[in-house]
Amino acid sequence: MKPPRFHYHAPGSIPEALDLLAHYAGDARLLAGGQSLVPMLNFRLVEPRALIDLARIPHLSGIGDGDPIVIGAMTRQRAVEDSPIIARRAPLLREALRWVGHLPTRSRGTIGGSIAHADPAAELPLILVTCEGSVRVEGRAGSRMIAAGELFDSMFTTRIGADEILTEVHVPAVAPGSRHGFEEYARRHGDFAIVAVAVSIEPNAAGGQQVRLGASGVGQIPQRLVAAEAILEREGLSADAIAHAAAQAAASVDPVGDANGSADYRRHILGTLLERTLTRTTAPIAATA
Amino acid sequence: MSTVLPHSTSATDIDAPIDEVAVSLIVNGKTRHGRCEPRRLLVDFLREDLGLTGTHAGCEHGICGACTVLLDGQASRTCTLLAVQASGARIVTVEGLASGEQLHPLQQCFHEHHALQCGFCTPGMLMTAIDFLHTHANPDEGEVREAMSAAVCRCTGYTGIVNAVMAAAALGPMPLPAGALPE
């Protein structure tokens, strides 16, 4: 349970880090918070020739107050969770962060590392997909943006090139009067979710509601539940419409069964969690006061 | 304070044999220097290079919490952190809690509420609880259970641990121990 040997580099700039990535030609790993990578090294699931630690590069962490909210890739999950900007303008992200591991893992784990790692059960990729965020990646040829819907390829695989570095996470700020909900089912708190759902309901310019629904644990990558969104946009947010949307969501996904839950079980949990979260999210303020 | 940066790179040493790196930490208020392979985990650096065996290594993959210390004032696992990554940081280990024979108030609560049996998990439980209590005033029992689920105990069944942390919470705000942050 000790890591294999590797060279260690702590470059002081992005260009220097990109040069190192190029030098090792696919045989180096970027090190962010290490909360996923170091366990993989300890198990020797990965044996890279070198680690390139991003922690000493200035300006890779911090949270901007614009729209979108720009979060540096190396911002610790705990700093995002504690940020007043995030509490006010991206409350869904804040709520989901509480479910990411435990306080001691969030002290070190970064937002960029979680997204780049693309665990199919992870919360942050799900939030990025649900709220239509994006990421900036830097390569030697320059920088490009990748929308969340395009970012995740399959489990643990993104469209970030082996010679690129994720530098920023962009999260749209929510409109005033928005509502959100997040819920997940796991065997123990702090474990990865078996199924998680995210709900965002924002007033739109036409006087209606823009409903965004996302789920993880029901496919290789986090997904938008578009059929269920369409039902709510058509039928409103009544209890009947919510039940209809939840049933449709459960029918529309094609989960992969594993030791943590069969495909049918995951479908069932999705329907139940979505109905519960939507009911809670849309409950009139009066009823909860 | 001068921060000692780890092993920096120049393009020429990329293919050299793997060198040892310098690691410099302030542990329980004292500056400590060492050299180790880059792959040295902080938990092993503390235990074997610095002789501070209070911090325990259990699962060695981030799950059990036995190796938790305060790193720049925040509870952090030391089995998922390389010593070289921590270079320049301030660390408080369980050895930094008591003053002489006088137990830290949280240790006293653990003692009074039978919050340990074999004691293997205790250092990590204490460091996890200090950070939680420092950042959460007046927690309810549910919040304490959730926070302490970050660490695993194979002996007590957790009731004593939860009672001890609740008792410590009732003492008022929990300051960080001396040496956790720069003066």
Ligand SMILES: Cc1cc2nc3c(=O)[nH]c(=O)nc-3n(C[C@@H](O)[C@H](O)[C@H](O)COP(=O)(O)OP(=O)(O)OC[C@H]3O[C@@H](n4cnc5c(N)ncnc54)[C@H](O)[C@@H]3O)c2cc1C
């Ligand atoms: C006990 C425990 C419980 C956990 N529970 C959860 C949980 O419930 N939900 C959850 O989502 N996660 C959980 N995690 C994992 C989470 O803590 C990690 O923080 C996260 O998965 C990875 O982020 P990191 O910053 O630690 O990245 P690292 O571990 O340093 O890196 C992860 C991967 O991403 C790559 N990478 C990192 N940064 C970049 C970048 N900027 N550009 C390109 N590639 C990059 C690395 O090369 C590596 O392959 C848990 C971890 C532990 C130890």
Ligand code: FES
């Ligand atoms: S030894 Fe570090 S968490 Fe188990």
Ligand code: FES
């Ligand atoms: S007291 Fe033995 S593991 Fe907790």
